[in-house]
Amino acid sequence: MTRMAFALLGLLALVGCGERPQPPPPPDKAELQRFPFGGDFALTDHRGAPFHLQDQRGKIVLLFFGFTSCPDACPTTLFKLGQALKLLGEGPDGLLVVFVTVDPARDTPKALGEYLANFSPPAVGLSGDDGQIQQVAARYGASYKRGQDTAGGGYLMDHTDRIFLIDQQGALRYLFSRDDPPEKIAELVGKLR
Amino acid sequence: MSKRPIAGQITRWLILTWAGLALAGCGEAPDTIVVSEPWIKEPMPGRALTAGFMVVENRGSAEEVLLGLECPDAEAVEMHEMFHEGDMMKMRRMEQWTIPAQGRLVLEPGGGHLMFLGLRRPLKAGEEVQLGLHFKKAGHRTFSVPVKKP
Numbered sequence: 001m002t003r004m005a006f007a008l009l010g011l012l013a014l015v016g017c018g019e020r021p022q023p024p025p026p027p028d029k030a031e032l033q034r035f036p037f038g039g040d041f042a043l044t045d046h047r048g049a050p051f052h053l054q055d056q057r058g059k060i061v062l063l064f065f066g067f068t069s070c071p072d073a074c075p076t077t078l079f080k081l082g083q084a085l086k087l088l089g090e091g092p093d094g095l096l097v098v099f100v101t102v103d104p105a106r107d108t109p110k111a112l113g114e115y116l117a118n119f120s121p122p123a124v125g126l127s128g129d130d131g132q133i134q135q136v137a138a139r140y141g142a143s144y145k146r147g148q149d150t151a152g153g154g155y156l157m158d159h160t161d162r163i164f165l166i167d168q169q170g171a172l173r174y175l176f177s178r179d180d181p182p183e184k185i186a187e188l189v190g191k192l193r
Numbered sequence: 194m195s196k197r198p199i200a201g202q203i204t205r206w207l208i209l210t211w212a213g214l215a216l217a218g219c220g221e222a223p224d225t226i227v228v229s230e231p232w233i234k235e236p237m238p239g240r241a242l243t244a245g246f247m248v249v250e251n252r253g254s255a256e257e258v259l260l261g262l263e264c265p266d267a268e269a270v271e272m273h274e275m276f277h278e279g280d281m282m283k284m285r286r287m288e289q290w291t292i293p294a295q296g297r298l299v300l301e302p303g304g305g306h307l308m309f310l311g312l313r314r315p316l317k318a319g320e321e322v323q324l325g326l327h328f329k330k331a332g333h334r335t336f337s338v339p340v341k342k343p
Contacts, residue, residue, distance in 0.1 A: 068237065071244035071308045072275065073282050075237050079343045114239030148286050151269035152311045154242075161282040177280065178303065 030174070030184055032191055038164065038172030041136045043100065046112035046125035053170060060192050061096050061166040062185070065142050067103035067157045068115040073178070074099075077163065078119055084185035088193075094168075095189070097123035102137070102144035102159045104130055140164055140172070167192050225253030226331045231338040233309065234302075235318045243316065245270070245307035245324070245338065246300045251292040258329035259290040259298065266322045268311025275304055302343070316340045 045051040053061070062081055066074035081097050088095075099116060101107035104127050107115075112125025127133075137143055142160035149155045165174040165188060174188050231247035251257045262270040272287040290305075292298045300306050316322065320340045327333055 068240055069242060071242055071273070072234070072302055072306050075234065075244075075343060076302055078237075111239065115237050118238050143281065147284060150271060150286065150308065150310055154310060156273075156284045156286075158281055158283040160280050161277075162280050175280075178277070178282070 030188055032173045032188060035172040035175070038140050038166065040170060041139060043126040043128040043132060043136065044109060046109045046116060046127070048109045051124065051126055053166075056096055057170060058168050059094055059096050060168060060189055061098055062189070063098040063100065063140070063164040063166060064162065065100050065102050065137060065144060065159050066161075067101055067159070068107050068111055069103065069154060070157065073161050077161065078123070080182050081163065081185065082119060083182035084189065087182060087186035088189060094193070098126060099123055100126045100133065100136060102133060103157050104128060104133055165189065165192075225251060226257060226328060226334065227252060228326070228334070228336055231324065231336055233316065233322060233338055233340045235340050235342050236312060236316055241310075241312040243309050243312065244302075245309060246302065247307075247338075248300070249292055249298040249326075251294060251296055253330070254294050255330070256294055256296075257292045257331060259292065260327045260329055261289075262307060262327070263325045264309060264322055266313050266316065267309040268313070270324070271308045271310065273306055273308045275306065318342045
């Protein structure tokens with residue numbers, strides 16, 4: 001038995017011989033980054049008031065693009081953000097969730113207000129004219145486009161489904177992808193606090 | 194209350210149940226389409242639309258086609274494929290969905306889904322809605338589908 005164990009060990013050592021020593025793969029530890037894009041913008045919030053990102057200095061902002069007629073992806077993103085913020089276990093102070101519509105024709109401030117009404121902690125829904133929203137999207141490396149028509153005169157929107165993490169100084173610090181779990185969002189937001 | 198002995202009553206019930214089951218099965222081929230885990234997402238406040246999910250399994254030896262759906266609580270139910278190009282989320286309406294022999298159609302959050310449009314009442318978690326599925330071979334099937342929170 002012992003001999004066999006030694007033989008196995010030897011074999012393993014041999015197999016390892018020809019290979020360049022490699023650091024162990026990172027255990028999926030996400031680190032904050034600093035992106036050279038993003039930045040301030042102005043749109044209209046769901047109460048009809050002007051919204052300037054620079055007025056949110058001192059707050060961590062989680063921003064994403066979506067539309068309220070989105071059946072699956074956008075409610076899922078909101079739900080995920082809700083879970084992440086719950087994991088952080090503190091009040092909404094110092095944190096703001098921002099939903100920028102990519103469908104200003106249908107997403108009036110009133111529609112955005114209704115849509116976000118039950119979301120906790122409070123979120124801000126932003127709208128504007130298509131040109132303004134295209135500009136904000138471009139600034140964040142996001143894009144959107146009207147898709148197919150649906151029954152009843154509606155239509156679908158194709159859009160970037162990342163969540164943008166903006167720090168207290170207004171800098172873009174992380175781009176969450178659709179597969180990132182709420183735990184990862186909570187972890188990175190926690191690092192900014 | 195009958196004075197018949199209890200054992201006799203049970204036997205009678207068993208026979209009736211068995212006869213009923215036998216009758217229900219009459220003329221029907223073994224079910225090749227099995228729908229599991231159906232659910233509808235509770236709509237966001239103020240929105241008359243939502244998504245639904247399910248797994249449709251084709252246990253038959255020939256391909257099956259899901260041609261369409263209907264729900265008395267919605268103006269229309271569309272079949273949507275969702276896919277990603279880079280970080281873009283895209284949706285496309287499907288005219289039909291083909292389910293290969295011994296294959297499955299999996300509709301789940303983040304993937305293909307049913308889009309319920311023009312909801313006729315605000316659906317709440319805990320309620321059930323009737324959903325009809327039209328298959329090319331298996332014909333029309335109706336299921337009771339629960340509404341749930343995401």
